[in-house]
Amino acid sequence: MRISELMRELGYHPEAHVPVVNGSPAPERMYLSDGDDVRFVRITVHHPGV
């Protein structure tokens, strides 16, 4: 699965979150592997439905 697909599934906006995989920032086109530690750093307030 690509990070961009995971972000879409989780509802994380790509302009508002930076993916971090195994401790370092990661490109959204990266394919994830079993055991990867994936986090999303929220870089801005992005309330839905405002």
Added chain:
Amino acid sequence: MRPACDRCGSREAIHTIHRTNENLCGECLVQDVRRRVFSLLDRLVEDGDRVAVALSGGKDSSLALYLLAEYQRAERRKFDLMAITVDEGTAYRRSGIEAARELTRRLGVEHVVVGMRDIHGIDVAEIRAILPRRWRRSACTYCGVLRRWAINRVAREEGATKVATGHNLDDVLQTHLMNLARGDVPAMVRSGQGVRSPSPLMVPRIRPLAGVREREVAAAALYLGLPAHFGKCPLTTGMRVGVRRSIDELELAIPGIKEDLLSGLWDLIGEVRTSGAIGVELRSCRLCGEPTTGEICKTCQMKLELQELAHRPLLFPR
């Protein structure tokens, strides 16, 4: 599995640039950001300047300070560099101040921390506590105005000739669109890069990161391991949040629209400025002596409101 960098082809990519759909490694990303920032600084910084960075300890102002320190070491201009942090008195701010202290220590940059309460006699924690429900302004509005006043005053007292802020491309675009929506063209013209106010009391502002998107700033700050505080203030409210969301949605549909919109707005602002159609006459605020278009500046007007709500006198330093 990380894809390879589309530029150098050798290192692993850490970031996707949306407008070009390129994957970049940390080195190539920082190099790209540095090139854009340095080329802007070549126009904004002059020999003999003393540049004060308004340093919150967040990722934006931290990267701005880091790149200004690099620019100073590159000796493209000979200038002094310092940082000013305003402690607004919120729990959120504490980690930012610690990060700011750590970064200035690492870079060997002079750092001044001033308390909002020491300058104005009130801080954001108290403002938040005394504002009635459904009040016409949010704590965020008071915070922004009181903080800008403090930074300008301290920068001037420290002999700064320019104040550098961490505003990135997204921030600048949102501000212009908000001013446009309000019909406030004079504010758009005033908010240009390094614009000299008719008053010598206003220290000109520069925005070294105005050509760098927020997500690029975040990725670069993470890659460089800057001791920066991530995330925005939890008190953020108002029109900006809605404007930001709308632009971000537009960007998903039309990649690169942010840069195009901002470039169009800069052209428009440049035309209005050179036409001389917008002029302001400044006088001194009756209470604090700072430049204003009316009798009392916006900061003092807000402090008078807060004074009534707090039932005690605030500070109006001249």
